[in-house]
Amino acid sequence: xxxxxxxxxxxxxxxxxxxxxxxxxxxxxxxxxxxxxxxxxxxxxxxxxxxxxxxxxxxxxxxxxxxxxxxxxxxxxxxxxxxxxxxxxxxxxxxxxxxxxxxxxxxxxxxxxxxxxxxxxxxxxxxxxxxxxxxxxxxxxxxxxxxxxxxxxxxxxxxxxxxxxxxxxxxxxxxxxxxxxxxxxxxxxxxxxxxxxxxxxxxxxxxxxxxxxxxxxxxxxxxxxxxxxxxxxxxxxxxxxxxxxxxxxxxxxxxxxxxxxxxxxxxxxxxxxxxxxxxxxx
Amino acid sequence: xxxxxxxxxxxxxxxxxxxxxxxxxxxxxxxxxxxxxxxxxxxxxxxxxxxxxxxxxxxxxxxxxxxxxxxxxxxxxxxxxxxxxxxxxxxxxxxxxxxxxxxxxxxxxxxxxxxxxxxxxxxxxxxxxxxxxxxxxxxxxxxxxxxxxxxxxxxxxxxxxxxxxxxxxxxxxxxxxxxxxxxxxxxxxxxxxxxxxxxxxxxxxxxxxxxxxxxxxxxxxxxxxxxxxxxxxxxxxxxxxxxxxxxxxxxxxxxxxxxxxxxxxxxxxxxxxxxxxxxxx
Amino acid sequence: xxxxxxxxxxxxxxxxxxxxxxxxxxxxxxxxxxxxxxxxxxxxxxxxxxxxxxxxxxxxxxxxxxxxxxxxxxxxxxxxxxxxxxxxxxxxxxxxxxxxxxxxxxxxxxxxxxxxxxxxxxxxxxxxxxxxxxxxxxxxxxxxxxxxxxxxxxxxxxxxxxxxxxxxxxxxxxxxxxxxxxxxxxxxxxxxxxxxxxxxxxxxxxxxxxxxxxxxxxxxxxxxxxxxxxxxxxxxxxxxxxxxxxxxxxxxxxxxxxxxxxxxxxxxxxxxxxxxxxxxxxxxxxxxxxxxxxxxxxxxxxxxxxxxxxxxxxxxxxxxxxxxxxxxxxxxxxxxxxxxxxxxxxxxxxxxxxxxxxxxxxxxxxxxxx
Numbered sequence: 060x061x062x063x064x065x066x067x068x069x070x071x072x073x074x075x076x077x078x079x080x081x082x083x084x085x086x087x088x089x090x091x092x093x094x095x096x097x098x099x100x101x102x103x104x105x106x107x108x109x110x111x112x113x114x115x116x117x118x119x120x121x122x123x124x125x126x127x128x129x130x131x132x133x134x135x136x137x138x139x140x141x142x143x144x145x146x147x148x149x150x151x152x153x154x155x156x157x158x159x160x161x162x163x164x165x166x167x168x169x170x171x172x173x174x175x176x177x178x179x180x181x182x183x184x185x186x187x188x189x190x191x192x193x194x195x196x197x198x199x200x201x202x203x204x205x206x207x208x209x210x211x212x213x214x215x216x217x218x219x220x221x222x223x224x225x226x227x228x229x230x231x232x233x234x235x236x237x238x239x240x241x242x243x244x245x246x247x248x249x250x251x252x253x254x255x256x257x258x259x260x261x262x263x264x265x266x267x268x269x270x271x272x273x274x275x276x277x278x279x280x281x282x283x284x285x286x287x288x289x290x291x292x293x294x295x296x297x298x299x300x301x302x303x304x305x306x307x308x309x310x311x312x313x314x315x316x317x318x319x320x321x322x323x324x325x326x327x328x329x330x331x332x333x334x335x336x337x338x339x340x341x
Numbered sequence: 342x343x344x345x346x347x348x349x350x351x352x353x354x355x356x357x358x359x360x361x362x363x364x365x366x367x368x369x370x371x372x373x374x375x376x377x378x379x380x381x382x383x384x385x386x387x388x389x390x391x392x393x394x395x396x397x398x399x400x401x402x403x404x405x406x407x408x409x410x411x412x413x414x415x416x417x418x419x420x421x422x423x424x425x426x427x428x429x430x431x432x433x434x435x436x437x438x439x440x441x442x443x444x445x446x447x448x449x450x451x452x453x454x455x456x457x458x459x460x461x462x463x464x465x466x467x468x469x470x471x472x473x474x475x476x477x478x479x480x481x482x483x484x485x486x487x488x489x490x491x492x493x494x495x496x497x498x499x500x501x502x503x504x505x506x507x508x509x510x511x512x513x514x515x516x517x518x519x520x521x522x523x524x525x526x527x528x529x530x531x532x533x534x535x536x537x538x539x540x541x542x543x544x545x546x547x548x549x550x551x552x553x554x555x556x557x558x559x560x561x562x563x564x565x566x567x568x569x570x571x572x573x574x575x576x577x578x579x580x581x582x583x584x585x586x587x588x589x590x591x592x593x594x595x596x597x598x599x600x601x602x603x604x605x606x607x608x609x610x611x612x613x614x615x616x617x618x619x620x621x622x
Numbered sequence: 623x624x625x626x627x628x629x630x631x632x633x634x635x636x637x638x639x640x641x642x643x644x645x646x647x648x649x650x651x652x653x654x655x656x657x658x659x660x661x662x663x664x665x666x667x668x669x670x671x672x673x674x675x676x677x678x679x680x681x682x683x684x685x686x687x688x689x690x691x692x693x694x695x696x697x698x699x700x701x702x703x704x705x706x707x708x709x710x711x712x713x714x715x716x717x718x719x720x721x722x723x724x725x726x727x728x729x730x731x732x733x734x735x736x737x738x739x740x741x742x743x744x745x746x747x748x749x750x751x752x753x754x755x756x757x758x759x760x761x762x763x764x765x766x767x768x769x770x771x772x773x774x775x776x777x778x779x780x781x782x783x784x785x786x787x788x789x790x791x792x793x794x795x796x797x798x799x800x801x802x803x804x805x806x807x808x809x810x811x812x813x814x815x816x817x818x819x820x821x822x823x824x825x826x827x828x829x830x831x832x833x834x835x836x837x838x839x840x841x842x843x844x845x846x847x848x849x850x851x852x853x854x855x856x857x858x859x860x861x862x863x864x865x866x867x868x869x870x871x872x873x874x875x876x877x878x879x880x881x882x883x884x885x886x887x888x889x890x891x892x893x894x895x896x897x898x899x900x901x902x903x904x905x906x907x908x909x910x911x912x913x914x915x916x917x918x919x920x921x922x923x924x925x926x927x928x929x930x931x932x933x934x935x936x937x938x939x940x941x942x943x944x945x946x947x948x949x950x951x952x953x954x955x956x957x958x959x960x961x962x963x964x965x966x967x968x969x970x971x972x973x974x975x976x977x978x979x980x981x982x983x984x985x986x987x988x989x990x991x992x
Binding site: 200203204205206208209211212215216218219220284285286287 | 447450472475479483484489490512
């Protein structure tokens with residue numbers, strides 16, 4: 060299966076550009092570094108940012124895991140993984156602890172990641188100030204001057220109107236006490252995993268042409284007030300398949316007349332637990 | 342609640358402030374040049390050679406007709422525009438030793454948040470119409486690093502009730518309010534951090550007389566109780582007479598006369614001031 | 623190759639791919655001949671090249687066949703292909719003055735040196751659906767070819783004639799400002815390599831629009847003409863023709879190589895007058911539009927927007943960041959389409975908030991205000 064393309068599809072110049080942007084991003088935690096995003100065979104808005112990061116960082120000995128909504132088998136994850144494999148011939152896995160690089164859309168695996176692993180998140184809209192300020196020129200100035208009060212104002216308004224903060228996923232957070240980021244539409248459940256994490260997290264927005272990073276062991280604080288704190292999602296039951304109460308769950312609608320069930324969104328985590336249960340390890 | 346700034350220096354001192362619109366050229370850039378319009382480069386001086394002082398607890402009026410440059414001056418003081426020349430010193434900022442126009446953009450933002458409040462003629466410019474009135478006041482508090490919702494709500498509610506906004510409306514957006522009510526929300530927002538200096542730009546223009554009277558009453562009450570310094574800009578000598586202690590008269594971008602308000606009204610010196618006083622209804 | 627998890631998702635993709643192919647061929651006995659598209663569907667091919675920013679009529683035709691006629695898919699295929707092609711040379715700027723014209727009109731003047739040449743256009747055609755076009759026997763085609771080619775051979779007596787630019791005349795008279803080369807820039811900004819910042823350099827603005835999506839640009843230009851904006855221009859000149867592509871010869875200074883020709887549409891629109899320099903008399907302001915292939919309405923829209931973006935105003939057509947951020951077809955269709963991806967994790971998070979909110983008494987609920 061010889062590919063007419065370079066290893067990992069992108070030409071070496073493009074990879075260098077991405078890596079330079081990554082280095083700068085790691086040096087300035089949370090700062091959005093602009094980069095010359097390339098067009099790829101998958102659509103803009105479908106993960107080209109995350110993919111450019113993955114393609115620029117993998118080498119022949121890497122092993123990647125690709126998930127979407129926590130699921131390795133989701134159609135988009137399969138599609139992305141196929142593209143990487145077709146041009147890089149590296150090993151893939153669905154076990155979080157065996158991957159060197161994990162590219163994910165909308166979830167951080169529930170299995171804790173280790174030092175040395177790299178988590179790559181796909182970003183639709185990197186700018187936390189965009190909901191209050193549509194112009195890029197203005198938001199750049201606001202970041203430079205640490206002018207984030209409009210974001211807190213949005214949360215204040217929620218509290219005034221609804222009695223609580225109503226932001227669901229993609230909850231804004233301050234990195235290293237300096238830059239505010241959007242952590243991609245991961246659920247609030249996942250946000251605490253970024254705080255003082257032993258692994259490196261990279262964020263790629265292809266269409267918006269930005270890369271940002273949270274280096275290992277960095278403070279990440281969700282935006283909140285002293286009297287209205289940050290809350291994660293709550294589930295009424297454990298996972299119906301593996302019994303875990305420590306994982307983010309998907310609500311599955313049953314047939315008419317049947318109850319809803321809940322099961323782990325991280326399919327690999329769930330399967331691993333079930334395997335261990337069968338062997339009598341839990 | 343009160344800012345007792347007990348010092349003898351002026352709260353605000355402005356020296357040789359000037360704002361030019363246009364590129365400027367060797368002909369008009371000379372300090373002695375008197376013309377407002379430059380025939381060579383087409384530049385226009387909005388205001389020029391402005392020297393004035395405001396002391397804590399006093400209300401300074403700036404009166405002039407449309408186009409006299411008074412709004413230009415105010416916009417420079419509030420950093421909505423940067424002046425072409427001149428300096429301004431604010432006592433709470435480094436005890437008046439540093440020109441605020443040379444401050445970093447971070448410092449300028451801090452000055453705007455904590456030391457100055459601005460009320461615009463058009464409420465659209467001073468308020469976020471999509472947010473509640475409470476939120477409009479709270480935004481200023483957030484910018485001054487308040488992080489407790491309960492405290493912010495209390496301060497916002499207090500200020501809005503001083504401004505006679507009914508409790509039932511403080512969660513409503515100002516877009517649903519009348520003009521007079523919008524101005525009162527703007528004033529509450531400007532006072533959120535209890536700034537020592539308040540700037541008011543034609544705030545009663547376009548309002549009904551009874552509504553004007555109410556707003557002016559509130560301003561007088563705040564000034565009495567809180568002892569803050571104010572600059573009131575108006576083309577209406579009646580407003581000036583009601584509110585101010587001293588007055589500066591502007592024409593064609595320059596100050597033509599200044600002094601105690603009473604004296605200016607009784608015994609105007611400059612021809613233009615005389616004309617203004619005589620047209621007072 | 624190591625272990626790859628192959629489960630339901632993989633099978634679904636393979637089946638979908640097969641079905642797509644089935645839908646493409648099921649009603650046809652023979653496969654679409656890609657070679658006929660650049661002539662018989664030439665506007666479609668031109669549009670795809672223009673929105674991809676990639677000049678290759680054969681590649682565009684193939685992309686259209688593969689995409690089964692979906693313009694956005696075809697432009698996307700070309701753009702992605704472009705990403706893989708190495709950049710070996712930079713040509714000299716195209717000289718549109720020396721264009722081998724097939725069409726050239728001006729609305730600003732009744733007659734212009736060289737004449738008004740209608741060329742191949744639908745502008746004055748009656749939009750009557752011609753049912754007999756269904757069957758077009760080879761003799762009919764041969765007759766048209768012969769008539770036009772004979773006529774052309776009879777007329778031709780050397781070169782095609784001289785067609786000085788209308789804008790050059792206006793400039794000679796001092797009525798139009800000379801082209802501003804762009805204050806500090808020597809190298810054009812490259813939007814494929816750098817992220818666009820605002821205010822945008824003019825070269826970046828023109829590049830973004832030259833490969834912009836036709837519908838988006840036409841809508842914005844239309845809004846400006848209808849009143850959501852101030853620009854309603856006169857077309858100084860619209861040219862469609864072939865421009866020579868010339869590369870500097872790498873081995874010898876000053877030498878150049880002719881490599882081929884590109885079909886280009888160029889529009890120069892005149893948008894009122896203004897002071898271009900203080901102290902100087904008023905001059906006409908030019909708006910410029912150009913694109914690959916014969917894409918007239920897009921080029922006209924571009925010339926309107928080029929001027930509109932310099933005018934200060936609140937309407938969308940005057941907002942440079944708004945216009946330039948939303949007219950790229952690969953980006954806009956990509957992001958709008960991405961909504962088809964699963965979003966159940968985020969939706970779950972929203973449901974959680976909704977349920978919490980319904981349980982929590984809020985200040986307003988208690989006061990009965992809403």
